[in-house]
Amino acid sequence: MLNCRELVARSSDYIDGQLGFVQRLGVRQHLLICPHCRCFLAQLNLTREVLRQLPEAGPEGDEKLAERLARARQEAP
Template sequence: MLSCKELVAHSSDFLDGQLSLRERLSVRAHLAMCRHCRRFIRQMKVTQGVLRALPETAIPELEALAERLAQQRRKP
């Protein structure tokens, strides 16, 4: 069975459907036993969904907001 570290290393390929049958079965067996990794995979699925929903072209207002937030974060 995979360790948690190995599962994390395979997580993107698992979510993208790029693992062999044997690898998928190993991941699924680990997920059946490990609630922490199940939560991690759920979070990864949400993250993928959010990233896919973002527009492909940059939105100037969004870029300006991100820059302002970054500047505020750098202030002591």
């Protein structure tokens, strides 16, 4: 059975699907009994999702932000 530190060490590989069957099983077993690591992994997953979406939203998002800033400056007294 993994302990928390071992799980954290493998968490990135687990999310990326880089672990072998036995290792993945070990992670899943630990997650079943450890709410802390479940929470940690959920957070890590969320962070990954956000980071993955950033590049796509990047250029357009910047442009819109600049536009909005410019408009806000014009509207300012």
